[in-house]
Amino acid sequence: MNDYRxxxxxxxxxxxxxxxxxxxxxxxxxxxxxxxxGLGMGLATTGVLLAANVVIAGLRRWITQEVRIPVFVLLIAxxxxxxxxxxxxxxxxxxxxxxxFIPLIVxxxxxxxxxxxxxxxxxxxxxxxxxxxxxxxxTLALIVIGGCRELLGSATLFAGASLLLGQRFAxxxxxxxxxxxxxxxxxxxxxxxxxxxxxxxxxxxxxxxxRRVERTASAxxxxxxxxx
Amino acid sequence: MIERLxxxxxxxxxxxxxxxxxGVALLVSLTIGVADRLTRADIAQRQLEDLQATLQQxxxxxxxxxxxxxxxxTVGNGDRSVRVYRARxxxxxxxxCYQVTAPGYGNTAMVLIxxxxxDGVLLGARVISHAETPxxxxxxxxxxxxxxxxxxxxxxxxxxxxxxxxxxxxxxxDQFTGATITPRAVVKAVRGGLDFFAAHRxxxxxxxxxxxxxxxxxxxxxxxx
Numbered sequence: 001m002n003d004y005r006x007x008x009x010x011x012x013x014x015x016x017x018x019x020x021x022x023x024x025x026x027x028x029x030x031x032x033x034x035x036x037x038g039l040g041m042g043l044a045t046t047g048v049l050l051a052a053n054v055v056i057a058g059l060r061r062w063i064t065q066e067v068r069i070p071v072f073v074l075l076i077a078x079x080x081x082x083x084x085x086x087x088x089x090x091x092x093x094x095x096x097x098x099x100x101f102i103p104l105i106v107x108x109x110x111x112x113x114x115x116x117x118x119x120x121x122x123x124x125x126x127x128x129x130x131x132x133x134x135x136x137x138x139t140l141a142l143i144v145i146g147g148c149r150e151l152l153g154s155a156t157l158f159a160g161a162s163l164l165l166g167q168r169f170a171x172x173x174x175x176x177x178x179x180x181x182x183x184x185x186x187x188x189x190x191x192x193x194x195x196x197x198x199x200x201x202x203x204x205x206x207x208x209x210x211r212r213v214e215r216t217a218s219a220x221x222x223x224x225x226x227x228x
Numbered sequence: 229m230i231e232r233l234x235x236x237x238x239x240x241x242x243x244x245x246x247x248x249x250x251g252v253a254l255l256v257s258l259t260i261g262v263a264d265r266l267t268r269a270d271i272a273q274r275q276l277e278d279l280q281a282t283l284q285q286x287x288x289x290x291x292x293x294x295x296x297x298x299x300x301x302t303v304g305n306g307d308r309s310v311r312v313y314r315a316r317x318x319x320x321x322x323x324x325c326y327q328v329t330a331p332g333y334g335n336t337a338m339v340l341i342x343x344x345x346x347d348g349v350l351l352g353a354r355v356i357s358h359a360e361t362p363x364x365x366x367x368x369x370x371x372x373x374x375x376x377x378x379x380x381x382x383x384x385x386x387x388x389x390x391x392x393x394x395x396x397x398x399x400x401x402d403q404f405t406g407a408t409i410t411p412r413a414v415v416k417a418v419r420g421g422l423d424f425f426a427a428h429r430x431x432x433x434x435x436x437x438x439x440x441x442x443x444x445x446x447x448x449x450x451x452x453x
Contacts, residue, residue, distance in 0.1 A: 059252075067245045071252050078256040082263050089270035096278075184364060 004129050011133025017110045018141035018196070019203050024110040028142060029192040031101055033153070036161045038146030039139065040098045044083065046135025048105050051079050053119040053131030060120050072115045080106045097164050110138065141199075148195045151176065153186035283313055283325055286343030286352035291315045291322045303428050310424065312432055315343075321433045323351055324425070330417035333360050333409045340414065342421045346433060349383045353418050358410075365410035375402065376414070384422050392419045 017023050024045075031041040055075055056063070063071050084102045088095045095102075105111065114134055119127040150156055155177040162170035185191050238244060276297055283296050292315035299314045315323040325343040332338035336359035343351035353376055355368045367373035378401060393399025394411050403411045425432060 062248060064245060064248065067249050070249055074249075074252050074256050078260055081260055085263050085267045085271070088274065089267035092274040092277075095274075184361070188361070 003126070007126065007129050008133045011130065011135075011137040012140060013137070016141060017113075017134055017138040018145075019137075019200060021110070021113065022200075023113055024108045024138065025196070027101065027104045027108055028145065028196070029189050030104065032142055032146035032149055032192055032195075033187050034150045034156075034160065035143050035147035035158050036164050037097075037101075038142030038144075039158075039161075040094070040164050041101045041104075042135070042139025042142040044087075044098055044102055045105055045108060045111070045138055046132065048076070048079055048083055048108075049111055049114060049135040049138075050128060050131035051083075052076050052111050052115055053127040054124055055079070056115045056119040057122055057124045057127030060122075063120065068116070068120060069112075072112055072120075076111050076115065077106050094164065097160070110134065145192065145195050145199065148199075149186045149191050153183050153191060155180035155182075282341055282354065282356060283343075285354050286325050286341055287315045287323050288351065291317060291345070291351070293317050296325075301431065301434070303431055305424055305428075314432070314434065321435075322346060324432045325351075326421070326424075327356075328417045328421035328424070330413045330420065332358055332413045333365055333407075336360075338410075338413055338417065340417050340421070342418060344422065344425045347383070348422060348425055348429070349381060350379050350418065350422065352377075353379045353414075353421075355414065360410045361407070364404065365407045367404050367407070368410060368414050375404075375411070378402070379418055382418075382422075384419075384426060 011017075013019075015021060018025070018028060027041060027045075032038045052072075052075060056072060059071075059075075080102065083105075087098065087102065114130060118130045122130070147157060150159065155175065157174045157176065158172040159175075161172040162168075165172075186194070280297050287296070294314075294316040296313050296315055299316060301312050301314065302309050303312055304310075310326050310328075312324050312326040314321045315325070323343055323345045325341060328340050328342055330338050330340075338355065338358040338360070340353055340355050342353040345351055354370060355376065358366070358368065360366050360368065367375055370376055387400045390398065391400040392415060394401050394403040394408060394415060396403050396408055397412070399415065401411060401415050429435070
């Protein structure tokens with residue numbers, strides 16, 4: 001149980017795909033012009049990550065070191081193709097929003113990265129949890145970056161959410177400033193790099209502060225007894 | 229069999245790797261093949277519905293009582309062919325719609341669909357795909373701006389040829405602040421679409437006395453067993 005908590009903490013924060021591993025930045029820059037796009041891409045990636053991790057962990061005893069990479073690539077590409085066809089056929093409204101991004105998941109090196117560093121060495125259940133955690137961490141990063149760019153670039157938040165999630169989620173769509181002239185730079189790729197840079201810096205600052213707190217806590221004054 | 233394959237010694241043999249890779253490739257291809265069979269009909273249906281929805285935006289429902297997406301004719305235009313959808317009411321072609329393209333900003337293809345009535349008057353135009361700069365050139369989309377509606381009711385004579393340009397070039401169509409190339413491309417594409425209609429009017433409207441045989445065919449199908 002504790003182990004799964006550790007996996008989730010890794011995926012969401014300590015070893016976050018974007019904020020710590022700095023992987024999958026190419027789809028990130030392309031997609032995160034709005035928070036909604038980020039959410040959609042994040043969910044699709046999570047699905048593929050989960051499935052890829054499960055399949056690869058299931059097959060790990062048959063896969064040898066020498067040919068593992070081609071096997072992983074084959075499996076991941078197949079899963080993405082399946083997801084693409086299924087969403088196109090049965091969740092067509094979603095496909096119209098996400099359609100362009102789904103094939104991008106194939107080149108998401110985070111999926112291959114998790115297959116290589118986790119799923120190929122762990123039992124199926126742990127691999128599934130890891131896929132889910134990493135996917136959610138990626139989704140979170142995408143939403144935050146998309147949200148920042150959208151706020152600064154067009155002064156809206158979750159625009160088009162009802163297209164992605166259905167009418168019930170229309171309440172998410174907010175416009176902060178009407179007649180906002182727009183801040184184009186944030187919507188163009190440089191905006192993505194800027195926001196990502198600030199986020200990375202922010203994460204470092206938070207971690208440093210925590211480490212300092214931990215250090216002062218673990219180095220108690222001469223008067224307090226270590227037994228406590 | 230599986231036990232033997234799982235033994236470390238087996239996995240070290242030369243034949244194991246191609247077998248594994250081949251096996252996975254076979255499995256993957258099979259799965260995708262099956263999935264393709266399962267989804268193909270649904271995907272085709274969805275695409276048809278999408279097309280229908282797009283066509284309905286540029287040809288008002290009052291113009292037709294036929295299945296717009298199925299009544300097509302392909303006409304050569306320069307080096308490429310254009311598929312034209314015909315809107316008929318009572319057998320007579322009342323309007324046609326088809327795709328037009330133009331190079332947009334940075335020479336990326338911009339695709340529009342336009343609807344034109346019998347007299348060559350534009351019923352509507354919509355950009356269906358483009359790669360223009362978000363926030364700048366994307367005002368050509370209806371959900372961003374109603375600029376594209378400014379083409380409704382225009383024809384080759386209205387405005388006169390010199391007016392078929394953005395205001396900066398002495399025409400009558402607005403450009404956007406900071407983006408001239410994109411609206412210029414749209415104007416050119418729509419204009420090209422109307423030229424295409426003028427050049428192929430008879431074919432597009434199914435004019436040369438084919439009206440009665442077509443009606444006959446419908447009648448016969450109705451009478452047949």
